[in-house]
Amino acid sequence: MTSNSNSADEDQMNIMMDMEGNVYLPINKTFMSKKARIEKVMVKGLNKTKDDIVLKQFPGVFTAENLYEVYRKAEEARERLLRLDIFSATNVELDTANDSSKPDSYSLIVNVKEGRTMNGGMHMNSDLNGNITPDMQIHFRNLFGRAEKTMLDYQFYSYGASTSRINLKFTKPLGGDPDVLYSLGVQQYRGTQEWAGFKQIDRGIYSGLMFPSAFGTHTLQWNGFWREANCLNHKTSFPIRESMGHSMKSSISHTLIRDRRGTSPFPKSGYRLKTTQEYAGVGGDVKFLKNELELEMNKSLPFGASLQLNIGSGVLRSLNGTAVKVSDKYFLGGPLSLRGFKINGVGPTSDGNSLGANSYWLGGLHLYTPLPFLPNLGGIGKHIKTHCFVNAGGLVNVDFNQNWEQILQKYRESPRVSYGAGLAMQISLFRLELNYCVPVKVQPGDNVNPGLQFGIGIKFP
Amino acid sequence: MAALARFITKNKLSKLTVTGQILLPDSASCLSVKAFLEMCGLKYSVVLRNNAEHMSPSGKVPFIQIGPFLISEFEPIIGFVNTKGFHLSANLDDTERAEMRAYMALVDNILVNAEHYISWCDATVLQTVTKPRYGSPYPWPLNKLVPLKKWYEETSRLKALGWSQKTLSEVCEEVQTCCQALSERLDKNNFFFGNRPTELDALVFGHLFTILTTPMPVNKLAEIVKNFDNLVHFCARIEQQYFSATEAS
Secondary structure, three states, rough: OOOOOOOOOOOOOOOEEOOOOOEOOOOHHHHHEEEEEEEEEEEEEEOOHHHHHHHHHOOOHOOOOEHHHHHHHHHHHHHHHOOOOOEEEEEEEEEOOOOOOOOEEEEEEEEEEEEOOOEEEEEOOOOOOOEEEEEEEEEOOOOOOOOOOOEEEEEEEOOOOHHHHHHHEEEEEEHHHOOOOEEEEEEEEEEEEEEEEEEEEEEEEEEEEEEEEEOOOOEEEEEEEEEEEEEOOOOOOOHHHHEEEEEEEEEEEEEEEOOOOOOOOOOEEEEEEEEEEEEEEEEEEOOEEEEEEEEEEEOOHHHHOOEEEEEOOOOOOOOOOOOOOOOHHHOOOOOOOOOEEOOOOOOOOOOEEEEEEEEEEEEEEEEEEEOOOOOOOOOOHHOOOEEEEEEEEEEOOOOOOOOHHHHHHHHHHHHHHEEEEEEEEEEEEEEEEEEEEEEEEEOOHHHHHHOOEEEEOOOOO | OOOOOOEEOOOOOOOOOOOOOHHHHHHHHHHHHHHHHHHHHHEEEEEOOHHHHHHHOOOOEEEEEEEEEEEEEEHHHHHHHHHHOOOOOOOOOOOHHHHHHHHHHHHHHHHHHHHHHHHOOOOOHHHHHHHHHOOOOOOOOOHHHHHHHHHHHHHHHHHHHOOOOOOOOHHHHHHHHHHHHHHHHHHHOOOOOOOOOOHHHHHHHHHHHHHHOOOOOOOOHHHHHOOOOHHHHHHHHHHHHHHHHHHHO
């Protein structure tokens, strides 16, 4: 008997798979009543992988008391083994024990095939301006036998693009748990912020821990980065020039992501919550406290349509009275944020350069409808929708010496609002949009982009 | 009519050193510009920022801010001030002006490069003065990494100019030759051209005065300048005439 046979024979297991790819083991009275125990677990096909990490994926397998539980535990174990990303194939079999005096005993045989250690490829990446840049990645899997991974990521600085990155990252699941990941990396990132008239090189090290909890997935990370900001050209405005130079940011951040959305792309139900807190000041000369929140909520409507609400906000408070550098400020605007405005073109501005602010808020209400002439399900219809939207947002320089009322008044004073309609396409991590936007509420100094706007960006689906 | 200009250079006091972040070549450039503005009778205020180099449109200090304009380095500043109607060498004829430009080029090619050489290519000065000073405004590890990056840039530039390969004695010889030429031109006069200061006076004063008054573990350059009495007296005179008066008021 194997766990993936689906014969109609009553004595055998019928595995059911639904449209979303989830596997169900139907509760079958026969299997619930049939007593069974796992006596022994054998793993075949291990070469480099250490025994202990494989065995750690079978918790409680020996506590199974009936055949249904045996199958369930076996399937869970198989799924965990796959998530370790060590093996290219896993197969779990049950075999009766050789000893005839124990008729209810079974042996669990796990057949694995270790995947290739080195893997790599080239794919496309997109920067904030929508420029497509080639990105080369090399992965080394299962380096020392316990699912350790090293990844080298090199994003080229190609003509017309404004970013390049080289990143070397090592990850290891702790305690054999594929959901608890420790990572350590070193990175150099070059970016051009045309909207603000400067370019920046970030060089640094980061180290983090990712783990699940009842609230969602947490990431605790320390970053130590040397930033060097330089003016882009002679047109850079003076307030931006004052932020140029070298600075050192050493910070600890905590991120919580709780994703309870339906299937991507364009989920029709559920929500995604992301909140980040960052404290910069563990060394370095940049000292601030940052708090960010993003919430996406989806609701299904009749005729294949769906409604999506996006809200986001962030506040940065500088500590020790140090002025906030433009490298740390928030910017707003663009085809994937506040539509109808040039990329990061929301003011305050000076001489055409966006200065950014220490706080932002952004809201969007989208109505997605399937394309009128393409089928709703399957093929490309899943990835592309028509949408109409309302976006509102603002950049506020919060003065922390004021009281709550005065601060809230500042938020109320300078909102920007736009509405429009267009096409939205989501293909894996890429989001492409072609919209016709009408900015209705604009503040002096904003760099507006009314009419047809095309954008490409990375949006986690 | 005096125009108000903001003069931006770097000199952040740090707990490490007594005299701050600025290095010899930059200090000399700043003093040259200050002397020029004083000689023109222009009022200015000095602002010190530790990222002045990165703020500057050309990446070098000093730079001045007049209204919406930013102009950096000695020659462009002279040019800009001239367009506003302030001239120091208006009374020179074409031959004299060409001669003045030649001497200014001499200072740029020899004195300026010698200052950079002594700061970045001499091991003692590099370790004891240049690197600690240049890195003083930054936290660890930037206070080590930033001077290292600058050292690489400076030595590459000096190598392209053919200066980093010279020995200290060769550099001293060049400085000696330069000072000889200047001393002969100045002779017993108060200024290099006529009885009024010109841009050359500002430039020479800026560099020689800084070399004479900046304490360094390797004092070779100052010793060479001291051999020329008329140059030393020239520096003292200019300082007395244009800078003591300002300090007193």
